[in-house]
Amino acid sequence: MKRVKLGRTGFDVSVMGMGAGGPSQIGKKQGKTPEHSAAILLEAFEAGVNFVDTAEGYGTExxxxxxxxxxxxxxxxxxxxxxxxxxxxxxxxxxxxESLKRLGTDYIDVYSLHGVYDYDYDRCKDELFPEVVKLQQAGKIRSIGITEMFNADKSHDMLHRALDDNLWDVAMVGFNILNQSARDKVLSKAIEHDVGIQVMFAVRKALSDMEFLAETVAALIDEGHVDAADIDDPEHPLGFLVHDDGAVSLPDAAYRFCNYEPGTHVILSGTGNPDHLKQNIASLGRGPLPDADVERLKKIFRKVDSITGQGEWGGDPGPEKKA
Ligand SMILES: NC(=O)c1ccc[n+]([C@@H]2O[C@H](COP(=O)([O-])OP(=O)(O)OC[C@H]3O[C@@H](n4cnc5c(N)ncnc54)[C@H](OP(=O)(O)O)[C@@H]3O)[C@@H](O)[C@H]2O)c1
Structure with a gap:
């Protein structure tokens, strides 16, 4: 498993990170036992993955x-x-x-403010960030991060301005084949400030459920975000990615697309399924997708900044996004 520097933290991290949240929570959401989830993590660690993301809010620490x-x-x-x-x-x-107790450790490598809404960013910066700095000074955390509320902030307004403050060592951003808007709004700034980037939503539902992908792309065409002329086969809109010199599957394409995007470091993979884990480890060990395929993806989805790839979300969009 390839390793990279996580921006200015200097941490030597695997390009694949295990995500303990999302729709799987390493199997917890599907009712798997704690031993099953721990075994998934251990298999990843043994395969060279050295990064895991969790949260107090997931109940998976x-x-x-x-x-x-x-x-x-x-x-x-x-x-x-x-x-x-x-x-x-x-x-x-x-x-x-409490997090330290649940994790059974006396320090955290990356401690982030979780799911910061754009409207709430200034309060988080003024009230919570100084407390997190004290934890760092006390040696309880090694670096400070921030993660966006992608479901409510699909065009990254919060991270776009947060990175200008240059307070955050690491950021977590939603980025995938369908919504590449983080490239210009977040990743370019992260490169400028040497911020470590964790990518979430690389696969989710749209890149693992072909029927849902077709519906999603059809809706993007209807809304004018994708040009119908760019799609050869509406039933398999991304079928062109799978070929002898290209991806072996769409999840494979999805993780590799994110891995080779300049500015990204750790691509989080959320799974509780041992077969998917093996496939994802293999995907993140492969090289980039062919340039022609990447260019085609950039062209098809160049106007999209309105979806996450997960579909309907029942959460609270936050006051500024309400009608
Ligand atoms: N705001 C935030 O801070 C925030 C928000 C969301 C997520 N996160 C973090 O980001 C991590 C990754 O999130 P994500 O859920 O977006 O990850 P993801 O890897 O893009 O998507 C996970 C989904 O894809 C499926 N999947 C994974 N590998 C597959 C494969 N090879 N074939 C078919 N389906 C596959 C999983 O189902 P199976 O279990 O069946 O494999 C699961 O439903 C989370 O775990 C969490 O740590 C943070």
Missing amino acids: HLVGLALKDFPRDQVVISTKKSSRGSSAEEVVPSLE
């Missing part, structure tokens, strides 16, 4: 802690997150202490 009973702590880069919305400055220290 203890699963990472369970896996780390059987793997050296200092060989894994742990990213976890403090819920941001509705959290006060007084909650930061107790939250971190």
